[in-house]
Amino acid sequence: MPLNIKDLAVAADGFGPGERIPDRHAADHGNAAPGIEITGVPAGTAELALILHDPDAPLPHGFTHWVVYGIDPAAPAVPAPGPVPGGAVREGPNSLGDQAYTGPQPPPGHGTHHYYFWVYALDTPVVGEPSREEFLGAYGDRVIEQNRLVGTYSA
Numbered sequence: 717m718p719l720n721i722k723d724l725a726v727a728a729d730g731f732g733p734g735e736r737i738p739d740r741h742a743a744d745h746g747n748a749a750p751g752i753e754i755t756g757v758p759a760g761t762a763e764l765a766l767i768l769h770d771p772d773a774p775l776p777h778g779f780t781h782w783v784v785y786g787i788d789p790a791a792p793a794v795p796a797p798g799p800v801p802g803g804a805v806r807e808g809p810n811s812l813g814d815q816a817y818t819g820p821q822p823p824p825g826h827g828t829h830h831y832y833f834w835v836y837a838l839d840t841p842v843v844g845e846p847s848r849e850e851f852l853g854a855y856g857d858r859v860i861e862q863n864r865l866v867g868t869y870s871a
Contacts, residue, residue: 723756724861726766726835737831737867743821749782754792754835758861761789761837765855767848770820772829775811780848781831782817783808789837808845815845820869828870837861 729751730738739745754764764787773779784794785806794805807815822829837860846854 721861721863723758724835724837724863725755726833726863726865727753727755728833728865728867731867733865733867735867737820737869741819742869743819745819747817747819749794749817749819752794752833752835754787757789757792758837760839761860763787763838763841764789764792765836765838765842765851766794767832767834767836767851768817769832769834769848770822770829771832772822772826773811774823774826777849779811781810781819783810783815783845783848783851785842785845785851806842806845808851809847822869822871824871826871828868831867831869833865833867835863 740748741750752766766784766787767780768782769778769780771778785808787794787805809815810818812818820829820831838855838858839860840858842855
């Protein structure tokens with residue numbers, strides 16, 4: 717399946733591409749998940765997934781802050797402070813092993829980190845609540861389109 721990256725878009729409440737993520741979303745300043753809006757969902761999308769990942773974290777695979785499955789392509793949003801009403805959203809484990817949002821919190825003196833809010837339009841529903849690594853391994857070839865919003869944060 718050819719990968720299309722021109723129409724799908726992701727936006728967050730309170731910051732834009734390359735901008736600093738507001739403190740209220742940081743782990744030590746309220747830990748409130750930002751509202752996420754997804755537009756340009758391609759035809760044939762069965763489900764959307766959202767993964768918030770920090771590749772700058774000093775760990776072999778970076779740090780995964782949030783894993784969300786079951787986002788309805790007909791109502792593609794994850795409003796703050798929680799999941800879509802009606803139980804349409806499932807959370808997978810983050811790098812702490814929690815099925816929840818964990819905001820930015822780079823180690824002291826580690827500089828500015830980049831936080832990737834990846835959105836994936838899938839041609840099939842995700843089964844269960846896989847981790848980021850499990851999801852990419854099992855569903856990488858089921859992605860119709862993907863895009864990301866990158867925000868920054870430093871302690």
